[in-house]
Amino acid sequence: MSLTNASPEEAARAAKISSRTLATLPTTARNNALDAIHDALAAERDSILAANANDLELAKKSAANGELSASILKRLDLSRKGKFDDMLQGIKDVRGLEDPELDEGLILQRQTCPIGVLLIIFEARPEVIANIASLAIKSANAAILKGGKESTESFKAISTIISKALAGTEVPNDSIQLVTTRDAVDPLLELSQYIDLVIPRGSNELVSYCQRKAHMPVLGHADGLCTIYIHSDADKEMCVNVVVDSKTDYPAACNAVETLLVHEDALETILPAVAEALITKGVELRCDEPSKTALSKHLPQDQTSLLRASTEADYTTEFLDLTLAIRTIPSTPSPVDAAITHVNTHGSHHTDCILTSSPQTSTHFSNGIDSACKFWNCSTRFCDGMRFGFGTEVGISTNKVHARGPVGLEGLMIHEYRLAGQGQGAAMYGGSGGKGFRHKKLPLA
Amino acid sequence: MSLTNASPEEAARAAKISSRTLATLPTTARNNALDAIHDALAAERDSILAANANDLELAKKSAANGELSASILKRLDLSRKGKFDDMLQGIKDVRGLEDPELDEGLILQRQTCPIGVLLIIFEARPEVIANIASLAIKSANAAILKGGKESTESFKAISTIISKALAGTEVPNDSIQLVTTRDAVDPLLELSQYIDLVIPRGSNELVSYCQRKAHMPVLGHADGLCTIYIHSDADKEMCVNVVVDSKTDYPAACNAVETLLVHEDALETILPAVAEALITKGVELRCDEPSKTALSKHLPQDQTSLLRASTEADYTTEFLDLTLAIRTIPSTPSPVDAAITHVNTHGSHHTDCILTSSPQTSTHFSNGIDSACKFWNCSTRFCDGMRFGFGTEVGISTNKVHARGPVGLEGLMIHEYRLAGQGQGAAMYGGSGGKGFRHKKLPLA
Missing domain, CATH: 3.40.309.10 (Aldehyde Dehydrogenase; Chain A, domain 2)
Structure with missing residues (x-):
């Protein structure tokens, strides 16, 4: 995990490269990383809440001036009863999920695999950093996190602790990148050659903006009416x-x-x-x-x-x-x-x-x-x-494709097909060649 | 199925409305519609091939003038050995697929359901009309088909036959709409309030264009390198x-x-x-x-x-x-x-x-x-x-979300969650209320 001042493009390229490494790490290495994150966050509860209190104080002033909505203020508060514990429990729950894998040994195999690189953009909600970092590591996706200015202190406190915890594990440092560059959102939303999926967490305005501007799919919901x-x-x-x-x-x-x-x-x-x-x-x-x-x-x-x-x-x-x-x-x-x-x-x-x-x-x-x-x-x-029992969530989707409703680990996975043969060509089969296929049923996930 | 001169917005609204009806039709009604389409197309093979020959003749002139690529010309040819039979077999294969449904009887149910309204835009490839109409009916999605001008005759011949075949079934007429209006593509790609998914079938240029312009998700691939x-x-x-x-x-x-x-x-x-x-x-x-x-x-x-x-x-x-x-x-x-x-x-x-x-x-x-x-x-x-054994296909996707590789019936489905309770509130559970959840494992599809 790295708090980076790299350009959006550099960050995205580094994430793309590390995503291929992350995809080959064994489950144990990724689970160890989750344990390390959980324990470090639990140990540093006080310092994180102190940083969050600083964010809250500034936010209250902005709210009093009408510059910040009351709902963002509420979401920013990490000391709200149960919120910190839920955040920690979410990491444990994710760790306990079965690794997403499918069948082996068939000629045509459909294998679950990570999507690649996720871009998470959020306002307030500091606990999202821990949620998303856990789910990304568990699912072997690289992630770029872009936080809003109102949660800067909480963001830095949590990310520094997670970063230290990860340093002792096999998870590559570039797998989770924290972008603090101002005005990075627009360029990131255009880097479809590196970023596969955007997950905005925040106000209707933020989500609508991402849905309009992104050159890659966006997972989430603008409104919750x-x-x-x-x-x-x-x-x-x-x-x-x-x-x-x-x-x-x-x-x-x-x-x-x-x-x-x-x-x-x-x-x-x-x-x-x-x-x-x-x-x-x-x-x-x-x-x-x-x-x-x-x-x-x-x-x-x-x-x-x-x-x-x-x-x-x-x-x-x-x-x-x-x-x-x-x-x-x-x-x-x-x-x-x-x-x-x-x-x-x-x-x-x-x-x-x-x-x-x-x-x-x-x-x-x-x-x-x-x-x-x-x-x-x-x-x-x-x-x-x-x-719903999905461990933690990356968000709630009102999309009609890929993932709908609360989205956990499964929404960060996609599949690939592997076909192993012995030199067969297609010309001999079907309408053109006459030979029929013997289709064994594929377990579709 | 209707060949419509309605405006793009009227067509899309009608499709949206009929999609809710289609979603409630029993399997037998939808299977009967597939039989009717298959038999009608088989009976009218000669008239369809004659219409296709007219398209081909015009297309050959355009190709000779350099106005049409040779690969589009090849894809236009429905008389290519095996192509018509494969098209018919695809309808039968789709009919034989299990209906996409999941578990019942749990408190939290995840149910497979149709996506809603599909927009299919294609050039050449007249067999796509039959493929997509079958998959749409089987999956209970409404569909708007927009064909390219190079396959106008084949398009009209096939759609008229399918339309007649459907008239004797319970499938609502607006479920499959054929748009022939010139310049309808741009307005259709903006109607995200009615259209849930775009599937372009054709040249790299067509697919890239849809990916850039669409206000809703696009399923497909621009290049096949x-x-x-x-x-x-x-x-x-x-x-x-x-x-x-x-x-x-x-x-x-x-x-x-x-x-x-x-x-x-x-x-x-x-x-x-x-x-x-x-x-x-x-x-x-x-x-x-x-x-x-x-x-x-x-x-x-x-x-x-x-x-x-x-x-x-x-x-x-x-x-x-x-x-x-x-x-x-x-x-x-x-x-x-x-x-x-x-x-x-x-x-x-x-x-x-x-x-x-x-x-x-x-x-x-x-x-x-x-x-x-x-x-x-x-x-x-x-x-x-x-x-791959998916019956026919709606296309091959290089997307990293929803569906990847050849896409059949499953790619036209999404899920919804149904939760049935006895008056429970959330406040008593989790970090805030203390009560734990007893999560039964959900069979995730």
């Missing part, structure tokens, strides 16, 4: 738990709920309890007319004054904050189809959830929505690589 | 068979060999027999100095006069014709590493082959090269979806 639909037959207590968790567990996250759709028959039976719990947790509710009317009738006086009227824009806004848009779904002709249409046209194809006691209704909803993750009776916050 | 390396211990007769087949079976194909690397110790022992067989088949050899000297010594007088001196540009040229560039690989320090370096720097990461009697040498070569397909002792022409 998640929706929950409360059907008329849903369990009230379940609705309270799931909606409150989805909104308040970590509002700055992409998998937090932003829009609540409510069947009109549930406006007076279920919604008031949900709204009361949300308002108690400090959530601002932006309601359409029917939901506002129902809540005004059923909520305590001190809460109804906090209700806001929604605008159409609220239903396409990722608040990333303690704000929730509420819309009523008419009971005729088909409430589920109306909810599906809302999700497909207003959502971001990330994670959407239905609350219903009917398996049929849940399946109807899930078949109809075009989302990477389709949830039934549980919090949208479960959309996460660690929670 | 395949290389064969003859190691010193290779079997002479095997070398003759494999190189001749790789070069002459179908020189216009992307998987034909373009560069032959020869270990210097094989220049006088193996190369002369290979060269003699190639020249007899009409192949022009462009040789570096050592290979030209060796061949001048060993070939019959009437053949040596046909040898040409190579230029550096010949080693980065995809001839798509009966022309082969030959380069000598020095025996020291490491011939295999020198061959690897040549392939990685001059090739196109498509299909590369080593001829050697040593499994170790073959593995060394295959580990070192960064190619989608790595062959040992067999023709590069085997790089093909039909020959």
